[in-house]
Amino acid sequence: MRRRSFVFVACSPHPRTGVSTTARLLTDFHLSRHAPVEGFDTDPHASRYADLFPAQVRIIDATEIKGQISLFDRLLVNDETPKIIDVWSRSYDRFFATVREIGFVEEARRNDVEPVLLFHADPTEAGLARAFALRAAFSDVPMIVVHNEGASPLGVGAQEILAHYPASRKFVIAPLDAAIARALETPALSLSGFLVAPPPDMSIVVRAALKAWLAPIFTQFRSFELRQQLNGAEFLK
Template sequence: MEQRTRVYICSSPNKRTGTTTTARLLTDYFIFNGRNFAGFDTDPQDADYGARFPQAVTIVDVAKVQGQVAMFDRLLVHDETPKIVDVSHRSYDEFWETIDQIGFMDEARAVSIQPIVLFHVDASGAALAAAQALAGRWPDLNMVVVTNKGAAPFGRGALEILAQFPSPRRLVIGALDPSTRAYFEAADFSLPNFLRTRPSDMSIVIRIGLTAWVAPIFTQFRAFETDVPFGVGVSRGLLEVGVAALLALSR
């Protein structure tokens, strides 16, 4: 089977839905596994993703032709190097309009590029309408509905709301308690380094909590690479193996 180059598009029309967190976690996943990747941050006003990985992430302004060329030409290179795009709420409309105008999806298919849209949702009608618009424009779009429970909690009625989105595939990112979240969000914290060597000054509670949080997320990411339809099809065995392997690192 021919290998495909995957392009992960972390996208949402709304702010505070966790797109940057997902882009960061994908990046950490590839670094932890010794994989090359290329990242793009489309929010030059608040380039948190680009600032955290300055050597590997290009900050682009998709409202300018120069920014479009710098990113989209690279995304259409079939080199089996994963690409990660953090599409902020500020750049959402411009990004998807450009995707449509240049025929990106058709071009990608022709050169064995596999776009995977990680669509971040909240309880708003705007998120649902935007997801339906993308699915209507590209009926075969590989969309995964992402819920970040820490960034955009749904509360009651979550299942009913999520059932309306045009894809059954799910990626769930759990919420962290305040202390663990503060550790994770620190500018000098490296998740791959943490997973390889536990810091001697870290609380065991934070260490176990952070490892238990990231283990199922990384397992779901691994399903991308094996083409397992996760969210609706990740086997319990695969999940348990991934969780056990990472939990072992926290001991």
């Protein structure tokens, strides 16, 4: 039996919530296991995600018909390759309007393609309201709330805020010390490659800190993956 292809939609209606970081981490998670992965960067002006993965990520203008065709037709292909979409905050409304207009979710299910919403939390009431609106619009699509503690800190009430989001699961991305975070901004740094062979000129302190930061993130991704595999296993039905 063919496995489902997952489409991960990393999104937020607000900037600076860590959407591109999540797309990057998910991509490196798959590459670290030598698994195929395909990404789409919907910011045609500052395509940070695409710059990091020129061989795996395409730049798509989701506000134009040509870009929408290129994106959604590819997402509907069940080739068992996970697809990751970095939804630019300025493309957020148009992207999800298109998803509704073309009946993407229904067509995806017919093709054994499973969309997953990765909604990024922020401390605003507006962000929470938009999460509920998205949940209402796509009630049968799995939603995971992502809290990037460095990009969008929620303060001492973080757990209470996250508990209000309409999602059954959450991913937490811990903050990094500023000196360590700067290492991530190096365009040539591949996190999947780093896990196999860290750059020889990288400080041993930075190496240790990056590995300690990545480990729980990748564990969360793997836990989700295993859960989905179990949910889809024939012998459990």
